[in-house]
Amino acid sequence: MPTMSSLTIGALAKRTGVKIPTIRYYESIGLLPEAPRTGSNRRTYDDKAVNRLRFIRHARELGFEVEAIRQLLAMADDPGRPCRDADLLARTHLAEIESRIARLEALRDEVRRMVDGCAQDQVRSCHVIEVLADHAHCLHDRH
Amino acid sequence: MPTMSSLTIGALAKRTGVKIPTIRYYESIGLLPEAPRTGSNRRTYDDKAVNRLRFIRHARELGFEVEAIRQLLAMADDPGRPCRDADLLARTHLAEIESRIARLEALRDEVRRMVDGCAQDQVRSCHVIEVLADHAHCLHDRH
DNA sequence: TCTCGATCCTCCAGTCTCTGGAGAATTTAG
DNA sequence: CTAAATTCTCCAGAGACTGGAGGATCGAGA
Ligand SMILES: [Zn+2]
Ligand SMILES: [Zn+2]
Ligand SMILES: [Zn+2]
Ligand SMILES: [Zn+2]
Numbered sequence: 001m002p003t004m005s006s007l008t009i010g011a012l013a014k015r016t017g018v019k020i021p022t023i024r025y026y027e028s029i030g031l032l033p034e035a036p037r038t039g040s041n042r043r044t045y046d047d048k049a050v051n052r053l054r055f056i057r058h059a060r061e062l063g064f065e066v067e068a069i070r071q072l073l074a075m076a077d078d079p080g081r082p083c084r085d086a087d088l089l090a091r092t093h094l095a096e097i098e099s100r101i102a103r104l105e106a107l108r109d110e111v112r113r114m115v116d117g118c119a120q121d122q123v124r125s126c127h128v129i130e131v132l133a134d135h136a137h138c139l140h141d142r143h
Numbered sequence: 144m145p146t147m148s149s150l151t152i153g154a155l156a157k158r159t160g161v162k163i164p165t166i167r168y169y170e171s172i173g174l175l176p177e178a179p180r181t182g183s184n185r186r187t188y189d190d191k192a193v194n195r196l197r198f199i200r201h202a203r204e205l206g207f208e209v210e211a212i213r214q215l216l217a218m219a220d221d222p223g224r225p226c227r228d229a230d231l232l233a234r235t236h237l238a239e240i241e242s243r244i245a246r247l248e249a250l251r252d253e254v255r256r257m258v259d260g261c262a263q264d265q266v267r268s269c270h271v272i273e274v275l276a277d278h279a280h281c282l283h284d285r286h
Numbered sequence: 287t288c289t290c291g292a293t294c295c296t297c298c299a300g301t302c303t304c305t306g307g308a309g310a311a312t313t314t315a316g
Numbered sequence: 317c318t319a320a321a322t323t324c325t326c327c328a329g330a331g332a333c334t335g336g337a338g339g340a341t342c343g344a345g346a
Contacts, residue, residue, distance in 0.1 A: 289345090301335100311323080
């Protein structure tokens with residue numbers, strides 16, 4: 001049978017790698033349910049809380065926003081429904097990542113050109129400064 | 144000869160594509176100098192301000208942080224010095240962009256795997272939810 | 287049992303880069 | 317002259333935490 005453990009917030013933090021203030025923050029925004037308290041008002045957690053917090057941490061590491069995680073958690077709590085919505089959320093996130101990559105790659109190209117084009121002399125003739133001062137030096141017309 | 148124009152903040156905003164509250168914000172953090180005021184306390188700008196603000200906007204579009212821009216502006220104001228520092232700043236920024244791209248590409252791979260692995264049935268067996276619940280499903284050991 | 291350091295509590299402020307609204311004053315167009 | 321547009325200051329909010337102040341409580345050793 002599973003261990004009937006009751007964890008302090010510090011133990012939960014260690015087990016999940018999430019900092020204590022962050023745990024309290026997640027509770028305050030309703031991502032974690034309000035933890036039951038001891039007689040002296042300290043939060044206690046069980047294994048379910050560990051799993052939920054790990055889920056949150058992992059989703060955050062994968063770049064999901066809190067609002068998305070809130071919905072994913074609600075879905076995870078309801079195993080019978082179709083997973084269309086969860087998949088759509090993930091696919092939307094994927095598209096967002098891809099567009100951020102594309103944007104950053106364009107930036108990288110411009111900044112690289114900026115850096116490589118400089119003869120390393122005086123600011124007067126610095127290609128970096130010139131490019132910054134005038135977008136006409138850029139390849140892409142928008143950034 | 145250059146037009147001896149005196150612009151309102153609204154005209155400056157139109158000319159540079161920077162919103163009015165943002166212009167005031169830049170002034171408040173010292174990126175833009177305090178604009179001279181009319182008798183009725185309205186800010187006035189000249190062509191130099193237009194150039195400075197365009198420089199800021201372009202640098203922001205290229206992803207430079209405000210602190211970096213502050214330094215770049217100081218350098219641009221001093222054309223005689225060597226441009227080593229400006230170039231170093233840009234190179235540092237380039238490295239930062241590259242590392243963000245690498246991180247996002249790793250994320251993209253994981254999220255794509257997550258999405259592609261789902262058979263689109265019930266939440267119970269949803270690959271998206273499974274992966275989120277357990278990092279062991281991931282390829283990279285860190286995100 | 288006493289005490290001390292570790293842990294916990296709440297509340298608040300700060301991070302970063304804006305963005306927008308309230309309410310008042312002034313300018314501009316018709 | 318009036319009404320609409322613009323500007324002013326101040327303040328709050330966004331997202332996702334992070335950290336500090338000041339105080340209460342816990343566990344372990346003497
Ligand atoms: Zn240079
Ligand atoms: Zn450009
Ligand atoms: Zn699914
Ligand atoms: Zn993972």
